[in-house]
Amino acid sequence: MPLATQRQETAEASQPLKLSAGRVSVWLSPTGTALRDIAFDGEVVLRGLAFVARDQDWGTLPLSAAPQIRRSGEDLEIEVAGAGDYANGDLSWRVVFRLSPEGVEAHSTVRSSKGFLTNRTGLVVLHGLQACRGREVALNHSDGRSSRSAFPVEVSPHQPFLDIAAMTHRTAGGAGVHIAFQGEVFEMEDQRNWTDASYKTYSRPLALPFPYRIGKGETSEQIVRVTFEAGASKSTEGETKPGIQVSAPMPRLATGLPVNRPPLDEAAAAALDKLGLAAVALEIDPEENGWADSLKRHLASMTGPVRVDCRMGGEIDHAAVLSTIHDVLAGRQVVGISLWDAPQSAIASAHELWPGTPVGGGTGAFFAEFNRGTLPSGINYATWTTNPTVHASDDDTLGESIEPLRDILSTAKAKAPGLDFVVGPLTLVMRFNPNATSPAARRAEPPPDSRQHTVLTASWLLGTVAGFVDPAVKHLTVFEITGPKGLLRSDGSLSPSGHLVSRLTPLSGQQVEVVIWPHEPRARGLLFQTAGGRVLVLTQARAEAVHLALPEGRWAAPERLGSEGFAADPQPAGGTINVDGFGVVWLAEIT
Known part of the structure; x- marks a missing residue:
């Protein structure tokens, strides 16, 4: 029933709006179609409750x-x-949407009016990872049955x-949650497969034909x-001291370069050399015309070691493709052959x-x-x-994606015990959509993200690198070299992510400790022991600024x-530091 209106207002369109009803609080998205952080x-408890409309290629339509807003x-x-x-x-x-103190x-x-072709249109629920991971759940089904299960701990490949x-x-905090669904049959998938920090309940079942009309x-x-x-509280309030999540060698950093891009100019090639990266990963799609000539031109425009990332799906002659790549690479230092x-x-041919x-296998798409x-x-x-x-x-989705990376690594280790991992390219946008329903849509490349050359992206990158620090992870491939998806701007200057990578690259291979803060699940730090003393680089991968305690020691001005690039702050750090939302801070220990 509609509320007896006491107050009506229109939400500000450009920013999320925090709303509360007693013990319940939410953030209303700027579009008005989603509640976040319920x-x-x-x-x-819930990362989101939203209305979505997807087209026949799983593209999300702008709503x-x-x-x-009416209050009573x-x-x-x-x-x-x-x-x-x-x-x-x-x-x-x-x-x-209706909010009350109870839910x-x-x-x-x-x-x-004319018909609408879609893979999914309706409501989705995003169950928060921290609140739900591993928790037992009682389920009621559409035929009247009931069952018991638990939210997955490792990333579930299927529903x-x-x-x-x-x-x-x-x-995890002790609250009871009951969710009822009407109007369609719902099911759940594990959103960590796409680095979302949630489990998603959606309709309609994927076993039914799609797209549908x-x-x-x-x-x-x-x-x-x-x-x-309400339940027994298990609050961690007051636990603000930093802790060490993992200690391992820092993965070596590479960068990507699809061979369908223009060859590097002199400025970009010179900047690439200065970065001192472990390799350039040359991405090849053998179904594109002229790929071999493009590969030759790229090799001529740069020096240093390379890795080949080759898409091997589709109807191609794998042996002929690999033989051509081998001939083009003659005399070049190759650190790996990744066959997606x-x-x-094809694996046997590559070894020959x-x-x-090293020859790698896996996918050029999502986890x-x-x-x-x-x-x-x-x-x-x-x-x-x-x-x-x-x-x-949205920005918060970028920040959220650093939270499930430990679970992703744990799942990958269980799937591929004893193997090393090469992860990347790490990019803001999809490079292609493997789940699109037409060949053209599967090959289509989304446009660049306008945030590529911002500090926000460097914050996401630092949090992502920290999430993948593990003895099994040997290389991380970071963005492209240059352009609107690159570490370098089009004029050859370093983006904020490029400046961050330029400082991390000399530390590759060194032992690093990943620093976490219990009260801030999006705060991450990398702590290195160098010849000149300890170095700490940290970020807060959400919009809200945060005050963080530093590891014990005497820290110079940040x-x-x-x-x-990095600029000195005249104020010494002391034992704590303020970090802006999506800020990146570099600190050196006073010795």
Whole structure:
């Protein structure tokens, strides 16, 4: 029922808006179609409750409108509606969120006048990783059955829960949670496969054919009701001292270069040499015309070691492709041959062509493809790539993606015991979409992210590097060399990420400790012991600034990363330091 309105307002369109109803708090997205960080008694229970519309290639359609917020006592009602004509049809939609001190409800209504082709349109629930990982859950199913299970600890390659009508569990903080679903059959997937820090409950089941059509004149409704119950508190409030998460050699850093890019000019080549990276990973798609000539031109434009990253899926002559690559690389130092989605015969051919050179197998796509696939035998290392914007691209989603990386590594070790890992390229956007439903869409390259050359991206990069520090991870491939997806700007100058990499590269291979703070799950640091004393570089991978305690020692004045590099802060650090949201700080110990 609509609230008896006491106050009505329109949300500010450019920034998330924090709203509270008693013990329940949420952040309303600028688009008005999603609630983020839904918390009960201060514990984030749900990462999100949102309305989404996906096209036939899993692309997320832009939905935005001015939310109307109505308040009555402690209760709130948020209504947002819109309509649009898209390449896949027309859609009108209305979403109403209701907040009370006991919980949250979402009600979506969609209609198409001409028909709308979609892989998914409706409500999704994102269950928070920290609150739910490993927790037991009671499930009710659409046929009246009930069952018991638990949220996965390792990253589940496939849906852990199917046919969900309702679910009940307790969080890590002790709160009780009951969620009921209406209007469709829901199921859950493990979003850590795409570096999201959540488990997602969605409709409709993937076992049903997709894309499907919302018919001409058809109306569809869905309702999700979330109810909270107070429990014994397990707060970590007061635990602010830094701790060491892991100690391991710092992975060696490389950078990527698809051979369909223009060859490096002199400025870019000179800047690349100064970075001192372990290798340039030359990415080859043998289904592109002229790839061999492009590879030759790139090799002529640069010096230093290279790695080959070659897509081996599709209808290609694997032996002929590898033979051509071998001929082009003659006389060049090759640190590895990564064959993505390769058959066993291609692995054997690579070992014959490059005896003594490490040969890797895996995927050039998301960890999901790695987790669901089968690795060929006889490889020296396993490989996959990562980017944080598969499901959303807001700043908070970037920061969130550093949280599940330890779980991803643990899962990869269980899948590939004893193997080394080469991870990357690490990029902001997908390089291609392996799950698109047409060949053209699978090969299409998304446009660059406008944040590529910002400090925010350097913050994400530092958090991601910290997440992949592990004895098994030998190389991390970071972005491209230059351009709108690169470490270098188009004029050859270093981006903020380039400045960060320039300082980390000389420390590659050295022992490093990953520093964490219990009260700040997005704060990360790398602590090195150098000949001149300890060095600490840290970040806060969320928009809110934070005050952090430093490891014991005497620390000199910090250097803070800006658009043109690190700049000295005149104030000494002392035992604590303020870190801006998505800020990066470099500290050296006074010896």
